[in-house]
Amino acid sequence: MLVCIAASGIAVGCSEPDGAARKHIGPGANREGDVELAAGAGTANREPGALKTVTSAPVHDWTGPGDQPFEVALRTSERESGHARRFGSVTLQTALRARLLQQYPCTSCHLGRKLVMAGKRVADAHQDIRPVHPEQTGAHCSTCHASEDVEQLTLESGERATLDETYRLCAQCHFRQTDAWAQGAHGKRLDGWQGRRVVMGCADCHDPHAPALAQRIPFRAPQLERSRGPDK
Amino acid sequence: MTRDSTPDKQDAQDGTMLQKSVDRRHALKVLAGGLAAGVQAVSACAPLSAASDEEREIRVLAWQEYIKGNYRFMTEAERAETIARLERLAQLRRGEDVTIQTTGAQPGVVFGYAFNISKCKGFRRCVEACINENNLDRRADTQYIRIFEMEDGVINLDEADATFQHEVPAEGHFYMGTQCFQCADPPCVKVCPVKATWQEPDGITVVDYDWCIGCRYCIAACPYWARRFNWSAAEVPVEEVNPNQHYLGNRARKTGVVEKCTFCIHRTRQGRLPACAEACPTGARVFGNLLDPDSEIRWVLANKRVFRLKEDLKTEPRFWYFTD
Numbered sequence: 001m002l003v004c005i006a007a008s009g010i011a012v013g014c015s016e017p018d019g020a021a022r023k024h025i026g027p028g029a030n031r032e033g034d035v036e037l038a039a040g041a042g043t044a045n046r047e048p049g050a051l052k053t054v055t056s057a058p059v060h061d062w063t064g065p066g067d068q069p070f071e072v073a074l075r076t077s078e079r080e081s082g083h084a085r086r087f088g089s090v091t092l093q094t095a096l097r098a099r100l101l102q103q104y105p106c107t108s109c110h111l112g113r114k115l116v117m118a119g120k121r122v123a124d125a126h127q128d129i130r131p132v133h134p135e136q137t138g139a140h141c142s143t144c145h146a147s148e149d150v151e152q153l154t155l156e157s158g159e160r161a162t163l164d165e166t167y168r169l170c171a172q173c174h175f176r177q178t179d180a181w182a183q184g185a186h187g188k189r190l191d192g193w194q195g196r197r198v199v200m201g202c203a204d205c206h207d208p209h210a211p212a213l214a215q216r217i218p219f220r221a222p223q224l225e226r227s228r229g230p231d232k
Numbered sequence: 233m234t235r236d237s238t239p240d241k242q243d244a245q246d247g248t249m250l251q252k253s254v255d256r257r258h259a260l261k262v263l264a265g266g267l268a269a270g271v272q273a274v275s276a277c278a279p280l281s282a283a284s285d286e287e288r289e290i291r292v293l294a295w296q297e298y299i300k301g302n303y304r305f306m307t308e309a310e311r312a313e314t315i316a317r318l319e320r321l322a323q324l325r326r327g328e329d330v331t332i333q334t335t336g337a338q339p340g341v342v343f344g345y346a347f348n349i350s351k352c353k354g355f356r357r358c359v360e361a362c363i364n365e366n367n368l369d370r371r372a373d374t375q376y377i378r379i380f381e382m383e384d385g386v387i388n389l390d391e392a393d394a395t396f397q398h399e400v401p402a403e404g405h406f407y408m409g410t411q412c413f414q415c416a417d418p419p420c421v422k423v424c425p426v427k428a429t430w431q432e433p434d435g436i437t438v439v440d441y442d443w444c445i446g447c448r449y450c451i452a453a454c455p456y457w458a459r460r461f462n463w464s465a466a467e468v469p470v471e472e473v474n475p476n477q478h479y480l481g482n483r484a485r486k487t488g489v490v491e492k493c494t495f496c497i498h499r500t501r502q503g504r505l506p507a508c509a510e511a512c513p514t515g516a517r518v519f520g521n522l523l524d525p526d527s528e529i530r531w532v533l534a535n536k537r538v539f540r541l542k543e544d545l546k547t548e549p550r551f552w553y554f555t556d
Contacts, residue, residue, distance in 0.1 A: 180556070184528030185348070185536065187515040194503030194521070197528075205513065213514065215399040219356035222394060223373040 094201045098151075098163035106150040115147040132210035137173075144169055144208070166203040290324050293317045303440045303479060304430065315479065322484060330475045332483050335501045337434035343495050343550065344435075344522040345509075346532045347409055350556040351516035354379050354400035354407035361511030362411075365496060366482040367474055369466035376460065376493040377411045377508060389541075409516075410541065411508070412437065412458035412493035413549030420450035420459060420492075429490070434501070435522075435550055436494050438480035446488035455545050459492045495519075522550065 109125065134140060141147075146154040153161040153169045161168045171178035180186035181199065188205055190198040205213070283291070300306075300314055315332050322328040359377045368374040380392035384404050392408070401407065418437050421429050428443035429450055451459045466485040477483040478498035485491050496506035500519075504510075509517040520529035532538065536554040543549075 176556070183531040183535075184520075185346075185518055185532045186351070186556075188513055189505060189509060189515065189517075189519075192503040193500065193505050193509075193519050193527070199515075205515070213353060213401075215401065216353075216355055218354055218379075218397065218400050219360040220373075221356075221397045222359075222375045222378060 094164070094167070094199060096164050097166070097201055097204060101151065101163065110150045115142055115145055115150045130207075130210040132212075133208065163203075164201070166201050166208065170202045170208075286324055290321065293321050293324075297321070297442060300442065302427065302443050304427075311479075318479075318483065326473075326484070327470055328473050328475065328484075330473065330477050330483070332477045332479055333498055333501075334479050335498070337432050337436075338501060339433075340521075340523055342435040342522045343414065343500060344520060344529045344533075345414070345495070345506075345551045346518040346529055346536075346538065347551065347553050348514075348516040348518070348556065349406055349408050349553050351514045352379070352407040352409060352512075353514050353516075354381055354396065354402075354405075355513060357511045357513055358409065358508035358517065361507040362493075364472065365474055365499075365507035366493075367466060367468045367477070367484065369462065369464075369485070370469065370472075371467040372463065374460050374462075374466070374491075376458070377409055378457075379407050379409045381405050381407055408553065410456060410458070411551075412495075413456055413541070413547075413551035414495060416548035416550060417546065419453040419455065419545075419547060423449040423453040425449065432480070432497075436480075436497055436500075437492065438494055438497065439490055439492060440480065441483070441485055441489045441491070444489040446490065448490060450490055455542050455547065456549070459490050461490050462487055 134143070137143075142154070144153055146152040146160055149160070151163065153163065153166065155161055155168060156172050167178060167181065177186055181202075184197060184199060187199040187201075190200065202208075297314065297317055301310065303311070306314065311334050315334060318332055319330055322330045356377075356379055359375050359379065362368065362377050363370075363375065366376070368376070378394045380389060380394050381396045381400075381402065382388070382392045382405060384406055387408070389408075389410075396402070414431075414435050414437055416431075416435065418431060421431055421437060424430075425447060426443060426445055428445065429437060429439045431437045446461070448461055451461060462485050465487045474482060476498055478494075478501075481494045481497040496504075496508075500506055505519055506517075509519045518528050518532050520527035522529060524530065532554055533552065536556075538552040538554040540549045540552055
């Protein structure tokens with residue numbers, strides 16, 4: 001079942017950009033071409049085997065961000081540094097995110113994978129980013145993005161995290177939210193209440209650069225007036 | 233196209249039966265005698281000239297549906313029969329290809345729901361999902377879920393606005409959703425004069441639409457305004473019908489029956505989340521098994537500040553509100 005989804009959503013035959021192929025972790029990386037590309041670019045799969053993907057069944061009737069087909073490869077929490085060990089007994093899985101980075105991989109501009117642009121030039125190159133969060137917190141690019149490899153995140157400890165692991169980054173300040181998230185009380189849920197429990201990661205809902213959810217027009221209001229008792 | 237109407241023995245017998253002044257119960261008994269008898273009986277009563285095969289089949293099936301028993305007292309075989317009839321009727325009447333389940337409650341499961349009033353932003357995505365999932369009447373625009381907009385600091389449903397239609401979340405407001413709370417001691421069940429509504433072992437209060445007489449006592453009894461009445465049969469465009477249905481849930485509703493939220497019984501009994509919880513883009517809705525100590529809902533109850541609506545009424549809702 002996963003194969004169908006991967007075919008329609010992510011790996012669109014040969015038209016796939018190189019950067020996307022390089023980014024593949026999981027099922028896609030098993031294909032010969034990807035492995036070659038990855039080796040050629042010197043970005044062999046980080047920590048082989050560390051990111052386990054579950055390829056059993058797709059999430060029910062759900063499409064990912066922007067209503068695009070979303071690959072349902074899931075992180076299991078078997079990984080030692082995962083939240084399952086840190087937060088408790090519930091085993092939650094998060095939807096993977098790094099593979100969505102296809103059309104404009106960071107390395108298409110950040111040659112040599114270096115994070116060199118600074119100051120006002122950031123606004124020129126990244127017009128889509130509203131740096132609300134950095135302004136609030138006094139952060140700059142390299143507070144969160146690893147400066148030697150822009151497609152990775154950097155933690156306060158100096159550790160690196162993949163884009164699938166935004167929760168590790170966010171948890172450094174938003175520990176209460178992370179706690180609730182790891183227990184299934186925060187974050188959009190996918191799939192069922194029983195068996196596999198899947199929750200979306202931080203950056204799937206919150207724009208990391210402007211985390212507050214934007215205002216929207218709601219779905220239509222009810223037509224039927226509610227009863228308010230005899231005196232109303 | 234008309235059926236060969238040569239009267240045989242059975243037909244004649246039924247005919248005489250109907251001409252005699254018999255009491256209704258006896259007549260029903262005879263007519264319920266079986267499919268063959270039923271077909272012939274109805275053919276005998278109906279104007280044969282105008283009836284096509286399909287019309288006749290609908291008439292027979294509708295009649296058999298009319299005289300069937302209460303769902304709770306049906307045997308497995310009877311349930312299978314009524315499912316077959318309902319699916320066929322949906323096909324014949326509305327051209328819908330539906331599957332109706334009778335999935336029972338899982339042992340060791342009681343459903344609970346928690347709603348985060350700090351998280352809800354009033355987008356009403358849950359309402360939209362509920363309408364689509366449960367085949368709610370598009371004509372009357374039935375909605376199970378209601379999202380109230382309230383000013384910060386006050387929880388007063390009388391002053392709250394459920395009909396807001398502006399960009400949300402509005403400054404200085406919070407949002408609180410209501411639906412059926414699946415009370416542990418439901419007043420709606422107590423007042424039903426015909427026992428057409430009851431609580432299932434997993435805590436979901438359901439309605440047998442074919443047993444409901446439409447008296448609406450339950451609507452009056454519910455302190456949460458959770459039930460809806462069908463003034464006319466639910467109308468859903470064929471292409472929008474959700475074919476995954478449950479006998480006690482989202483199957484077609486007819487005129488004059490009461491319906492309600494069932495926590496998406498057709499989904500949750502198969503381990504899936506209710507449509508509202510799955511649709512919520514903010515993660516404000518937490519659903520799970522109250523009897524499982526590792527479930528998310530139990531974590532919320534143990535670790536968050538929770539309250540229930542109109543708790544003083546002692547209906548024991550299985551629906552909690554909480555804040556971050």
